[in-house]
Amino acid sequence: MNGVEKENDRINALYEELVAVRRRLHACPELDFDLKETAGIVGGQLDSLGIPWRFVAGTGIAALLEGKEPGRTVLLRADMDALPVEEEGDVPWRSKYPGRMHACGHDVHTACLLGAARRLAEQRGDFAGRVLFVFQPAEETSGGALPMIRDGLLDGVDPEGAFALHCDPSRPAGTVGVHLGAVRAASDMFDCMIRGRGTHGAEPHNGDDVIAVACRVVGALHELVGRTVSPAEPAVLSIGSFHGGNARNVLPERVEFSGIIRTMKQETRVGLKARIRRTVMNIPDVLGAVGEVTFTEGYPVLVNDFGLADLVLRSAAEVLGKENVSVLRDPSMGVDDFSYFLQRMPGCYFMLGTGTGKGEDAPLHSPRFNPDERSLAVGADVLAAAARSFLAGDYQK
Numbered sequence: 001m002n003g004v005e006k007e008n009d010r011i012n013a014l015y016e017e018l019v020a021v022r023r024r025l026h027a028c029p030e031l032d033f034d035l036k037e038t039a040g041i042v043g044g045q046l047d048s049l050g051i052p053w054r055f056v057a058g059t060g061i062a063a064l065l066e067g068k069e070p071g072r073t074v075l076l077r078a079d080m081d082a083l084p085v086e087e088e089g090d091v092p093w094r095s096k097y098p099g100r101m102h103a104c105g106h107d108v109h110t111a112c113l114l115g116a117a118r119r120l121a122e123q124r125g126d127f128a129g130r131v132l133f134v135f136q137p138a139e140e141t142s143g144g145a146l147p148m149i150r151d152g153l154l155d156g157v158d159p160e161g162a163f164a165l166h167c168d169p170s171r172p173a174g175t176v177g178v179h180l181g182a183v184r185a186a187s188d189m190f191d192c193m194i195r196g197r198g199t200h201g202a203e204p205h206n207g208d209d210v211i212a213v214a215c216r217v218v219g220a221l222h223e224l225v226g227r228t229v230s231p232a233e234p235a236v237l238s239i240g241s242f243h244g245g246n247a248r249n250v251l252p253e254r255v256e257f258s259g260i261i262r263t264m265k266q267e268t269r270v271g272l273k274a275r276i277r278r279t280v281m282n283i284p285d286v287l288g289a290v291g292e293v294t295f296t297e298g299y300p301v302l303v304n305d306f307g308l309a310d311l312v313l314r315s316a317a318e319v320l321g322k323e324n325v326s327v328l329r330d331p332s333m334g335v336d337d338f339s340y341f342l343q344r345m346p347g348c349y350f351m352l353g354t355g356t357g358k359g360e361d362a363p364l365h366s367p368r369f370n371p372d373e374r375s376l377a378v379g380a381d382v383l384a385a386a387a388r389s390f391l392a393g394d395y396q397k
Contacts, residue, residue, distance in 0.1 A: 018376040022111035023093035029082030029100040035059040049121045057147040061135040071129030075159035078113035079139035088367040105167030115380025129391040143337040162347030169361040171353030173372035175324045176316040182331040185262035187298030196289035198253035208289045214255040236262040262333040302339035305346035315385040
């Protein structure tokens with residue numbers, strides 16, 4: 001058997017192994033920090049590779065692989081949690097839990113990272129330094145990255161670079177896309193209440209008609225981005241929830257509504273929140289009602305380091321060929337708490353094509369999301385190649 005045949009066998013073996021792991025993970029989707037079954041699968045895989053691991057922040061897992069001698073430390077991360085979505089696909093490995101599904105591909109991310117761990121464990125005698133594998137809970141909810149950091153994930157390890165990937169069903173399997181700079185937006189949530197005097201619907205002059213007031217506030221909020229943020233800068237403000245009243249002939253005493261903002265610049269983030277506050281408070285005040293708003297801070301903006309983005313481009317090209325690797329221009333207004341790691345170290349978050357290339361792939365968070373499993377070995381090999389390149393010193397700040 002020649003070298004090419006041996007390499008093909010190695011790739012095929014990894015593919016089959018990762019497909020099996022991914023399907024096990026897909027069948028047992030778990031939410032938030034409640035990832036006991038998922039963590040058990042991950043821990044068992046790490047045990048089989050001889051990589052020591054520990055729990056961090058509940059069901060989060062940190063595993064440290066030592067190379068042949070001291071050197072740099074690189075962090076590789078995958079998120080493990082699923083979504084409260086009822087799966088509509090009809091496959092043997094579909095979710096066994098009603099109302100839960102890996103609709104964002106975190107089962108793919110976890111399988112890819114386990115594949116990278118296998119590749120690097122096989123090569124541990126060939127590189128200097130350490131690899132910190134991070135399997136993270138709660139990315140879809142309150143965020144697991146920051147709790148893991150606060151629980152000592154990085155203590156005594158001090159990674160100098162970080163890499164992560166995310167499924168992209170709009171790109172065909174076997175391809176990778178990399179942003180140079182901003183990748184994901186910062187997120188904030190707001191909850192508003194408009195209070196006033198309730199009255200009978202036939203006597204609106206005796207009350208404050210807080211529904212009408214709230215509608216004016218919502219209309220004004222929708223104008224904020226278009227009239228206060230540069231059209232050349234990405235920003236989003238959306239109202240997703242509006243509740244008021246219980247009867248058609250009664251004007252209620254209060255209305256509640258809530259929404260999100262997504263921004264790419266800190267000054268825009270701060271400025272929009274200030275304008276939202278003034279809008280929610282001032283318009284009701286003029287009309288005789290009272291407005292209140294509460295903000296909940298979400299994830300910070302996720303920005304790739306240019307040097308490490310270039311490293312991933314080169315590593316992916318070596319694995320896939322240049323024709324299958326591209327620079328992505330427009331950032332997404334979605335969010336990811338991998339951004340907390342990149343506040344502490346340079347890194348790169350890249351997109352892994354998981355589509356069939358036929359233009360019929362369901363998007364992320366769809367109950368019909370079904371990634372092309374040929375992407376699994378690709379993601380594993382690109383992560384491993386990027387880690388080896390970083391540890392070899394192929395990056396300088």
